[in-house]
Amino acid sequence: MHRIIALIMLAIVGLSSPSVQADSSNISNELTSLQTSIQQDVAQLSKTHGELANFTEYRIKQNTELLHEQLKELMGEPNLNKEMLKPFIESHLIFIGKVDTYFKNKISKLQNQLGKGDDNKIMMQLSLLEAERDQQLQAYLEVLEWAKTLGLNTGDKTALLTKSLIARANGFNSFVQFTQDKLKLAIKEVSLAGKDVTAEQTLNVTDLKERLSHASSSLGVAINLLDTLGQNTSDMKETLFKSSGDITQDVLNMDVASSLFEQWLTSVQDYLIENGPGIVFKLFIFILILFAAGMISKAVRKLVKRAVSNSKLKVSILLQEFFISLSGKATFTLGVLIALSQLGIELAPLLAGFGVAGVIIGFALQDTLSNFASGMMILVYRPYDVGDLINAAGVTGKVSHMSLVSTTIKTLDNQRLIIPNNKIWGDTINNITVEHQRRVDMTFGIGYSDDIEKTEKVLAEIIMAHPKVLKSPEPTIKLHTLGESSVDFIVRPWAKPEDYWDVYWDITRTVKMRFDAEKISIPFPQRDIHVYQK
The missing domain is CATH 3.30.70.100 (Alpha-Beta Plaits)
Structure with missing residues (x-):
């Protein structure tokens, strides 16, 4: 789009065809033909409307891009015809200056409309217009480099461009910081609103994010151009890094890195000075609760062991071990949850997450859960106990140990076999030693x-x-x-x-x-x- 506007201004200023050497007449004629076609379309554009105007703009864009590519290709040739290209580059610098003036006027008009209508819509139009100006400034610097290569005096124009870019970068630097602060505030309001958030609040966050993206993009373009001109942009790069969260080659340099590290170190020191004693105290309480939970867990295991072993219910050894293990682990888990709550961790979302994870794990471990269920049935109905000689799942031997998922059997020839509980519970169980005779x-x-x-x-x-x-x-x-x-x-x-x-x-x-x-x-x-x- 910037090339279309530029060539419109070029047609207004009037670009005279340069004199060329005989061996460059074909190239000169082609460039002149493109310029003539563009000028005719520009003149026609003011008389057309609607779809025909869109088609005319499309033709201007196509011819403008072709003209720019041909100039760029000619500048890259090893046998550069400087005398033929000098007039073209000089004229190009003139109309780019006119285009910059056009952009400034149009941006100023939009800025004057702020407060008189839909500010969000106007700000988005400004962002798009600034993006077009970014392309124009990039083209301007490229043409300045071409002019410098051809030996033209570009000192004044380079100084003016540098001054303009510094002012532009400083403006966008402040605007990015301002927009970022507004975005943080808007996000906080949405979070506090929760389920009662309004469509207007959500739209405001979306608009601010898009506005921040456009402003950061324009700031990045200005930084790149200033880097090419040899200017120091470390402060601006720091702002760009904070807004985007991306570490790029352009942003990552020693000045930015050192500045960010100093700020991070300062913030850490301030945080530790302000909250350090509280953090240390919370960690101490956390460790103390874990230690106490471990001691209480051992005490609970002993009490449960004494209770089930002396019970008149004649609880089996397998069930005794289950109750003892469960009581100890449950006590310690409760202690861990209490300790985490002392660190400020919300337990409700954590437990809900465990519930969701349990469902997912349940589907993934169906066989294991089948063993677990079979183990519970064995504990409840007690078809055998530790030390019993049984024949189950095709194996004969003494039961030496059992968990909720498997039973360990030592065969008569002293082999140790670990059998899944669902294999045992789903088969005939012959308890050989359960009877006294x-x-x-x-x-x-x-x-x-x-x-x-x-x-x-x-x-x-x-x-x-x-x-x-x-x-x-x-x-x-x-x-x-x-x-x-x-x-x-x-x-x-x-x-x-x-x-x-x-x-x-x-x-x-x-x-x-x-x-x-x-x-x-x-x-x-x-x-x-x-x-x-x-």
Whole structure:
């Protein structure tokens, strides 16, 4: 847009085609043709309206951009034709000055309208107009660099531009700070309003943010231009950094960094001087509460352990351990929450966050929660306890430990297996040691030629002589089946669960030795073969 306005002013001033060398006539003719086309469109623009005016502006913009790119390309050629380009650059500097005057007048008119209408709308128009002027100033400095390359005297114009940019940057520096303070106040009002915030308050915050963005952008352009001209802009860069929150290569330099560090150090010192004793006291209270919570947690664990172990309810060891662990952890967690509240942390949002996180974690850990639920069922219904010999989930062994998610079983060959609780609760649980008596089932076979009554007497003597066989219930000794190779007796004494294998192994060994002594055979499978000869 700035190029359109610039060329409009150029047409008003009147730009005469420079004399060119014969070898540059094509380039000169092309540039002159573009200028003529632009001048004709500018003249036509004042007579058109509506969509036709928009189309004419579009043509002017297209030709202006093409003219600028061609000039830039010519300035970048290694064999620079300075004599041909000097008149173009000199004329360019003249009309850019006219365009700057145009911008100043238009901005001044808008500023005079403040307080007479919609100020927010006028401020946004000013921001957009300032953005167009930023482009014009960038183009002006670029043309000044071209003129300097061609050997033209640009000292006065550079000094005027530098003075104008300094004033512009200082103005935007103050305006950015002013807008930032207003934005902070507006945001605070919205926060205090909460659910009662009005649309007007929300719109005010949005307008201030957009206004701050435009002002910061214009300040950034002015800073870049002043840096190119060798001016010190560290204070302005500091303001730009605070408003945007971005660390860029242009902003990050030693002056800005040192200034920001000094301010940060000063603010930290002031804060510590003002609030230091209070912070130290809060930290001391926080640590003291945590220490006290740890001590109380241990005391609560001991009290709960004593209560559940002496309870007449005959609570299982698994449930005892659960209550002891839960009481200690719950006490310490309560102490942590109290300690956090002493630091000024709001517990309600924290607990709400834990609730939301719990739902999310619950979906992610469904299997673990299934184990947890199964563990609770095992604790409540107590199908086994620590030390019991069980057969569950295809594993036989003694229960050595249990948590809410798993049960640790030590097998008979001293292997330690950790089984998820849902595997145990979802399967048949055989608690081998839960009863005080267990029947030992054994079968012994004798030959068909052996004395049955004698065998019964020998088996009875062996059973009754074993010290770990219980007298009640009485053991069972009966002839059971007539097998293919033997006459089979069932022998079923009773013993304590922990004595089961001792009784089984001892009686089996004794039976073999007594049968040998009493000449009672223990047949092995055999088959009679009859051979017939013709």
